[in-house]
Amino acid sequence: MRASSRSRGVAVAATLVAALTVLPLVVVLLDASSAGVEEAVDYLVRPRVGELLANTGLLMGVTVPATVVLGTLAAWLVERTALPWAGLWRTLLLAPLAVPAFVSAYAWVTVAPWLTGFGGAALVTTLAYFPFVFLPVAALLRSLDPAEEEVARSLGLSPTRAVVRTVLPRLRPAISGGALLVALHLLAEYGVLEMMRFQTFTTAIMQRYAVGFSDASGSLLASVLLGLCLLVLTLEVVARGRRRVSRVGAGTQRPATRARLGGWTAPALVMLGTLVGLALVVPVATVLRWLGSAIGDGLVDDLLTVTASTVLLALLGGLAAVVAALPGAWLLNRRRSALTVLLERSTYLASALPGVVVGLALVTLAIDWARPLYQTLALTVLAYAILFLPRAMVALRAGLAAAPPELSEASRSLGLGGPATLVRVVLPLIGPSVLTGFVLVSLAVSTELTATLLLAPTGTDTLALAFWRETSALDYAAAAPYAAVMIVLSVPLTLLLRRQILEER
Amino acid sequence: MTDVQLRAVTAAYGRHDVLDEVNLVVPEGTTTAVLGGSGSGKTTLLRIIAGFMQPRSGEAVIGGRTVAGPGVWVPPERRGVGYVRQEGGLFPHLSVAGNIAFGLPWPRRRHHDRVLELLDLVGLPAEVADRRPDQLSGGQQQRVALARALAPRPGLVLLDEPFSSLDTTLRATTRDATALALRATGATAVLVTHDQDEALSFADQVAILTSGRIRQAAAPRAIYRDPVDADVAQFLGDAVFVPGEAATDGCVTCPLGTLPVRGQSPRGAVDVMLRPEQITLTPAGTGQLEATVRHVSFFGHDALVELALGDGAAEQRIRARVVGLQPPEAGDRVGLDIVGPVRAFPSRPDRPGGGQRDESPVPSSA
Numbered sequence: 001m002r003a004s005s006r007s008r009g010v011a012v013a014a015t016l017v018a019a020l021t022v023l024p025l026v027v028v029l030l031d032a033s034s035a036g037v038e039e040a041v042d043y044l045v046r047p048r049v050g051e052l053l054a055n056t057g058l059l060m061g062v063t064v065p066a067t068v069v070l071g072t073l074a075a076w077l078v079e080r081t082a083l084p085w086a087g088l089w090r091t092l093l094l095a096p097l098a099v100p101a102f103v104s105a106y107a108w109v110t111v112a113p114w115l116t117g118f119g120g121a122a123l124v125t126t127l128a129y130f131p132f133v134f135l136p137v138a139a140l141l142r143s144l145d146p147a148e149e150e151v152a153r154s155l156g157l158s159p160t161r162a163v164v165r166t167v168l169p170r171l172r173p174a175i176s177g178g179a180l181l182v183a184l185h186l187l188a189e190y191g192v193l194e195m196m197r198f199q200t201f202t203t204a205i206m207q208r209y210a211v212g213f214s215d216a217s218g219s220l221l222a223s224v225l226l227g228l229c230l231l232v233l234t235l236e237v238v239a240r241g242r243r244r245v246s247r248v249g250a251g252t253q254r255p256a257t258r259a260r261l262g263g264w265t266a267p268a269l270v271m272l273g274t275l276v277g278l279a280l281v282v283p284v285a286t287v288l289r290w291l292g293s294a295i296g297d298g299l300v301d302d303l304l305t306v307t308a309s310t311v312l313l314a315l316l317g318g319l320a321a322v323v324a325a326l327p328g329a330w331l332l333n334r335r336r337s338a339l340t341v342l343l344e345r346s347t348y349l350a351s352a353l354p355g356v357v358v359g360l361a362l363v364t365l366a367i368d369w370a371r372p373l374y375q376t377l378a379l380t381v382l383a384y385a386i387l388f389l390p391r392a393m394v395a396l397r398a399g400l401a402a403a404p405p406e407l408s409e410a411s412r413s414l415g416l417g418g419p420a421t422l423v424r425v426v427l428p429l430i431g432p433s434v435l436t437g438f439v440l441v442s443l444a445v446s447t448e449l450t451a452t453l454l455l456a457p458t459g460t461d462t463l464a465l466a467f468w469r470e471t472s473a474l475d476y477a478a479a480a481p482y483a484a485v486m487i488v489l490s491v492p493l494t495l496l497l498r499r500q501i502l503e504e505r
Numbered sequence: 506m507t508d509v510q511l512r513a514v515t516a517a518y519g520r521h522d523v524l525d526e527v528n529l530v531v532p533e534g535t536t537t538a539v540l541g542g543s544g545s546g547k548t549t550l551l552r553i554i555a556g557f558m559q560p561r562s563g564e565a566v567i568g569g570r571t572v573a574g575p576g577v578w579v580p581p582e583r584r585g586v587g588y589v590r591q592e593g594g595l596f597p598h599l600s601v602a603g604n605i606a607f608g609l610p611w612p613r614r615r616h617h618d619r620v621l622e623l624l625d626l627v628g629l630p631a632e633v634a635d636r637r638p639d640q641l642s643g644g645q646q647q648r649v650a651l652a653r654a655l656a657p658r659p660g661l662v663l664l665d666e667p668f669s670s671l672d673t674t675l676r677a678t679t680r681d682a683t684a685l686a687l688r689a690t691g692a693t694a695v696l697v698t699h700d701q702d703e704a705l706s707f708a709d710q711v712a713i714l715t716s717g718r719i720r721q722a723a724a725p726r727a728i729y730r731d732p733v734d735a736d737v738a739q740f741l742g743d744a745v746f747v748p749g750e751a752a753t754d755g756c757v758t759c760p761l762g763t764l765p766v767r768g769q770s771p772r773g774a775v776d777v778m779l780r781p782e783q784i785t786l787t788p789a790g791t792g793q794l795e796a797t798v799r800h801v802s803f804f805g806h807d808a809l810v811e812l813a814l815g816d817g818a819a820e821q822r823i824r825a826r827v828v829g830l831q832p833p834e835a836g837d838r839v840g841l842d843i844v845g846p847v848r849a850f851p852s853r854p855d856r857p858g859g860g861q862r863d864e865s866p867v868p869s870s871a
Binding site: 406407412413416417 | 586
């Protein structure tokens with residue numbers, strides 16, 4: 001049977017990709033276990049590791065709640081109140097996503113040199129990451145049917161109690177999903193924390209690597225980091241709750257009535273203004289200020305070369321991730337089986353892998369098993385594919401959902417064979433999503449720092465690497481042009497995400 | 506010649522049997538409605554004819570050509586069968602014209618004439634040709650889906666609950682437009698539905714499908730008047746049941762009197778079935794029987810009147826359908842006449858004698 005042999009091929013491809021995504025995990029754990037129990041205990045049970053744990057915990061304990069409160073409050077103000085210029089605020093609150101967190105840190109370091117250590121780390125990460133909560137919560141608030149709130153009111157609840165008992169429970173998955181992203185980014189963050197001189201596991205691993213590790217200490221630290229990532233994933237599953245939320249009934253939905261702010265309008269505007277000022281205006285203005293003093297001979301040439309190699313790497317990474325995600329996304333949308341569930345879980349797990357772990361694992365793998373691959377473009381692109389596969393997957397699944405099997409059947413019954421159906425029905429429908437996935441991954445690659453530092457072939461320069469080199473040499477003016485290009489390149493990301501909120505229905 | 510013949514078609518999803526030796530003949534140029542509740546296997550039946558699913562055993566023959574059977578399998582694109590599903594399933598990336606011309610060969614896709622011809626056929630104005638599917642109402646989308654299916658001139662069109670997502674008034678007009686278009690093209694059609702009014706009014710032949718088996722297939726009037734058993738009777742419209750005893754000379758005696766039976770009558774204890782329309786109300790004291798009105802459900806065009814015959818333990822509840830602007834009120838005494846012969850089925854212990862039936866035995870969702 002033709003159809004089943006084809007889907008077996010897809011299943012094999014998807015399984016291979018899933019195996020690839022968990023490969024870094026396996027390599028790091030194997031390498032760590034080579035240390036032996038005694039050595040591992042010796043290395044891990046030290047005040048230094050305790051300090052790293054405490055720092056990581058402290059940062060997460062402050063930044064995660066702060067982003068949840070700021071993101072949720074901002075989303076509610078923009079989507080559910082009569083806030084003036086809500087559309088403008090929506091864009092401005094997403095815009096910080098266009099500024100890589102380490103660029104934001106650079107700006108703050110030059111503006112307020114006294115702001116280092118925990119305070120600086122918490123401030124910059126909160127400002128850089130609150131959109132991760134704002135985005136899903138705003139999208140959900142837009143899609144929620146106001147009828148539920150109205151029913152609650154008609155059952156005798158006050159407006160506030162109606163929100164607490166109907167809207168808040170529905171927001172739970174969006175809030176916990178956003179908080180998960182923030183927590184995972186905090187665990188994986190290198191640039192910001194290094195610049196703020198605040199030590200966590202990721203910065204410690206990078207330092208071990210910089211001095212050239214000959215033992216398993218890097219993998220041991222990475223294993224602890226992985227353990228923390230898994231802990232965060234598990235906590236999120238608990239926080240999300242078991243209750244299923246289903247949409248009952250088919251009726252058309254009306255937009256929600258916006259709450260009047262009255263006397264609260266001014267404080268709300270001040271709060272959002274401050275947030276946008278700190279998260280967006282400070283970094284952008286700082287970059288622009290330094291840019292003025294950076295203009296000089298050879299700058300444009302150099303910038304063009306670095307940008308070109310960054311774009312090339314970004315396109316390769318985007319292509320690799322989309323191609324790798326395609327079989328799995330197709331399987332997940334069309335067939336539900338034990339394999340697809342496993343696939344879904346492995347993608348989920350891969351989404352929690354920090355860049356430093358993926359980079360470290362591939363370096364270890366190349367040095368021990370495939371020396372010729374060490375410091376090659378191929379290995380770097382592979383790392384990007386593994387790191388950003390989940391993003392490509394999300395976009396592709398949305399696209400495939402827009403091309404349900406019924407439409408293929410309709411095409412078949414109108415006399416078109418399989419290939420013609422693919423060309424005239426499936427590809428036109430999933431095209432935009434494939435492109436979205438490709439762009440999302442490419443943008444992520446173009447500002448990726450940690451894995452690139454570990455893996456990029458010698459002589460390859462990317463915007464992030466060049467920026468990092470200049471900042472590390474404290475040449476803030478020389479770093480500014482690279483930062484500016486990264487921000488400009490990331491603008492489409494903000495626009496894409498903004499559309500995502502608006503289209504949520 | 507595009508008739509359809511299903512011979513002993515059996516189908517299953519995994520271990521779950523969906524169709525059990527289904528036999529069905531749809532004569533060329535006619536319309537057959539397959540009426541069944543959710544889970545009866547009616548959509549599976551269509552998917553087998555369309556070629557989206559393979560039967561486990563049995564044969565499907567379209568226009569004299571075996572399309573599915575032992576060692577034979579014709580893929581859907583080579584069957585020349587149009588398919589219209591519940592939600593229309595229009596291609597969202599194409600305009601209305603693009604959708605309608607989709608199945609036409611390349612050179613003809615560029616010509617607008619055929620598209621306009623089809624729009625006219627399904628009763629849509631030419632202006633909608635350039636619209637996108639999401640700019641159309643549900644009924645319009647359904648008509649475009651029909652036009653798209655009819656464009657390659659298929660000999661057979663399959664309709665999978667095409668009207669069930671539309672509201673009542675739109676449903677009637679879309680249904681009429683569909684019937685008209687099908688008749689104009691002369692295509693054979695198989696309609697699957699859970700709506701008995703739709704099946705009876707739309708089709709030349711109605712086939713009742715329950716738990717994977719065809720119980721009866723006949724012309725709408727015949728199947729309504731002469732259902733083969735009590736289940737089919739209940740499935741198709743309102744039915745009144747009263748216990749009775751078979752008498753000689755083709756009659757039964759029951760609380761409604763001695764009544765003539767149409768068709769074969771079993772011996773001994775029977776369940777007597779008649780339609781609520783067969784009971785007419787007369788002023789008290791003038792009918793064959795006397796009854797008390799217990800409850801009236803008023804629908805405007807007619808009313809269902811629940812009546813109590815006799816009293817105490819012997820009380821018998823029956824329902825009558827009456828037309829007219831002045832139905833009786835609860836508590837009134839009325840006279841009854843029974844019009845036309847009744848049906849008699851072997852008595853079954855699970856059948857309550859009171860004719861107390863569920864208003865709509867057919868589930869309302871697919």
